[in-house]
Amino acid sequence: MVDAGDRAVTSIDTMVDGVHFRLAGAAGGWASPADVGHRALAGALSDLAAMGALAGEAYVSLVLPEDMGEERALELMRGAEALAGRCHTTICGGDVVSGPALVVTVAVVGWASATQPLVGRDGAQPGDRLGVTGELGAAGAALALLEDQVAPETVSPATREALLERLLRPRPRLQEGQQLAAAGAHAMIDLSDGLAADAAQLARASDVRIEIDLDALPLANGVSAVAGELRRPGWWLGAGSGEDYELCVCAAPGEELAGVHWVGRVGEGEPRVLLSDHEGEQALTGYEHL
Amino acid sequence: MVDAGDRAVTSIDTMVDGVHFRLAGAAGGWASPADVGHRALAGALSDLAAMGALAGEAYVSLVLPEDMGEERALELMRGAEALAGRCHTTICGGDVVSGPALVVTVAVVGWASATQPLVGRDGAQPGDRLGVTGELGAAGAALALLEDQVAPETVSPATREALLERLLRPRPRLQEGQQLAAAGAHAMIDLSDGLAADAAQLARASDVRIEIDLDALPLANGVSAVAGELRRPGWWLGAGSGEDYELCVCAAPGEELAGVHWVGRVGEGEPRVLLSDHEGEQALTGYEHL
Numbered sequence: 001m002v003d004a005g006d007r008a009v010t011s012i013d014t015m016v017d018g019v020h021f022r023l024a025g026a027a028g029g030w031a032s033p034a035d036v037g038h039r040a041l042a043g044a045l046s047d048l049a050a051m052g053a054l055a056g057e058a059y060v061s062l063v064l065p066e067d068m069g070e071e072r073a074l075e076l077m078r079g080a081e082a083l084a085g086r087c088h089t090t091i092c093g094g095d096v097v098s099g100p101a102l103v104v105t106v107a108v109v110g111w112a113s114a115t116q117p118l119v120g121r122d123g124a125q126p127g128d129r130l131g132v133t134g135e136l137g138a139a140g141a142a143l144a145l146l147e148d149q150v151a152p153e154t155v156s157p158a159t160r161e162a163l164l165e166r167l168l169r170p171r172p173r174l175q176e177g178q179q180l181a182a183a184g185a186h187a188m189i190d191l192s193d194g195l196a197a198d199a200a201q202l203a204r205a206s207d208v209r210i211e212i213d214l215d216a217l218p219l220a221n222g223v224s225a226v227a228g229e230l231r232r233p234g235w236w237l238g239a240g241s242g243e244d245y246e247l248c249v250c251a252a253p254g255e256e257l258a259g260v261h262w263v264g265r266v267g268e269g270e271p272r273v274l275l276s277d278h279e280g281e282q283a284l285t286g287y288e289h290l
Numbered sequence: 291m292v293d294a295g296d297r298a299v300t301s302i303d304t305m306v307d308g309v310h311f312r313l314a315g316a317a318g319g320w321a322s323p324a325d326v327g328h329r330a331l332a333g334a335l336s337d338l339a340a341m342g343a344l345a346g347e348a349y350v351s352l353v354l355p356e357d358m359g360e361e362r363a364l365e366l367m368r369g370a371e372a373l374a375g376r377c378h379t380t381i382c383g384g385d386v387v388s389g390p391a392l393v394v395t396v397a398v399v400g401w402a403s404a405t406q407p408l409v410g411r412d413g414a415q416p417g418d419r420l421g422v423t424g425e426l427g428a429a430g431a432a433l434a435l436l437e438d439q440v441a442p443e444t445v446s447p448a449t450r451e452a453l454l455e456r457l458l459r460p461r462p463r464l465q466e467g468q469q470l471a472a473a474g475a476h477a478m479i480d481l482s483d484g485l486a487a488d489a490a491q492l493a494r495a496s497d498v499r500i501e502i503d504l505d506a507l508p509l510a511n512g513v514s515a516v517a518g519e520l521r522r523p524g525w526w527l528g529a530g531s532g533e534d535y536e537l538c539v540c541a542a543p544g545e546e547l548a549g550v551h552w553v554g555r556v557g558e559g560e561p562r563v564l565l566s567d568h569e570g571e572q573a574l575t576g577y578e579h580l
Contacts, residue, residue: 004294016389099306107397
């Protein structure tokens with residue numbers, strides 16, 4: 001039981017072994033139990049960040065396969081607890097059941113005062129600029145490295161480490177989300193499925209057309225090199241790969257929003273996303289998660 | 291985003307195909323997608339009922355296996371929606387991912403006013419009586435019928451229908467929970483794991499000893515017949531089988547609580563549950579879920 005704020009926002013997010021991560025221990029595994037706990041909580045908190053809400057409490061449900069012992073389940077929870085502490089979130093409850101594969105579901109409840117602006121996906125307006133926080137493509141590049149789609153020497157060891165950290169220990173942009181909400185953002189979404197797919201959700205919810213300038217994407221260090229090895233341009237990872245957990249924001253052109261990199265604009269027309277670079281319109285094809 | 295009450299209680303509950311139910315369609319399956327949706331929401335709401343909270347919003351996360359088409363997933367959600375409507379609960383969000391087996395996780399948020407009593411598991415006091423709402427053992431008896439552990443003719447078709455309804459479409463005791471909380475219940479828990487196991491949780495949380503009179507258990511019609519076929523006394527299902535989703539309540543002896551059947555008492559001593567019938571102390575052995 002917790003004392004409530006004026007308004008509550010709740011989000012639920014599920015990650016499945018073999019779909020959203022590969023648990024270390026089995027062949028080809030690359031996510032430690034602590035990574036899995038961290039990522040599952042981060043994914044749920046990221047939704048709150050995109051609304052500009054204060055993180056409140058988290059509730060974690062685990063489906064544990066037989067071969068995952070208690071110690072590794074506790075390590076998973078410690079990974080989630082460590083992130084919770086950094087995000088001023090309290091893990092208040094949960095459920096543990098057995099099942100055929102590791103499944104982690106996190107529900108998070110966030111709070112806002114009656115006067116605090118909360119941002120949805122449906123407020124983008126023609127004339128708005130479209131921006132993103134941070135850098136894009138790191139999680140997708142890390143995945144390509146971990147899944148041996150590109151050679152390890154494609155990037156330096158330090159760059160590899162930084163990319164892996166972004167995939168395995170993403171940081172939900174809670175502070176940034178609250179600042180953007182307070183600064184008057186019209187619409188926001190967190191980048192869980194990739195900029196192109198997530199912007200398409202904004203476009204549908206707001207009934208607007210969104211144009212993205214692929215040359216303007218702020219790519220993380222190493223992303224272009226990994227994309228090149230895949231015989232793709234850097235924007236292919238920057239706009240296509242998910243799980244960067246940065247924020248995508250739409251705001252009026254006059255707004256100065258600290259930490260936002262402008263990458264596109266909102267227009268009238270049927271709800272869709274137009275991608276173009278210096279060569280003209282581009283299609284995002286061939287992108288598969290995991 | 292919802293306007294909040296004064297205090298929030300949140301519960302999360304997960305059900306897995308092959309562990310908590312068997313989805314119809316595969317060999318030996320007995321729960322329709324709509325049943326699964328209903329039961330998963332009922333299990334989560336039942337936790338709120340045991341606190342005496344008002345049900346607020348529900349959030350449903352689905353892990354869908356490849357062979358479960360969209361139509362069956364929608365049928366599952368319709369089953370949950372139908373129960374939500376009857377419980378004045380709104381399904382406000384969710385997540386859908388793919389995975390190796392059907393997993394349904396429901397998070398529910400309930401509300402209470404600052405002056406409304408909420409009941410925990412830790413308030414049982416020596417001298418309290420222990421009671422239950424409704425009737426016990428129905429879900430366990432239904433499971434024995436569905437899993438062919440007893441012959442169909444053990445009970446009449448009408449009794450079988452009634453037992454199956456209790457297993458497949460349990461009704462969370464939300465109203466009863468609020469009434470018991472208002473009437474001064476000291477501690478409550480919902481019967482998801484079975485009276486003996488759930489009372490043991492109350493005993494541990496409240497640091498009390500709980501004595502249960504097995505002869506006093508209010509067994510649902512047909513439970514004794516099914517237990518007899520299993521060469522067990524009726525109380526074996528009544529105290530051992532889970533998922534009846536009735537409430538177990540501890541209250542001071544003077545309290546008149548409508549709809550409660552008294553089956554035991556709370557005493558001092560090391561936290562444990564003592565089961566006894568007219569023959570003396572009994573142990574609950576050999577009970578396996580599914």
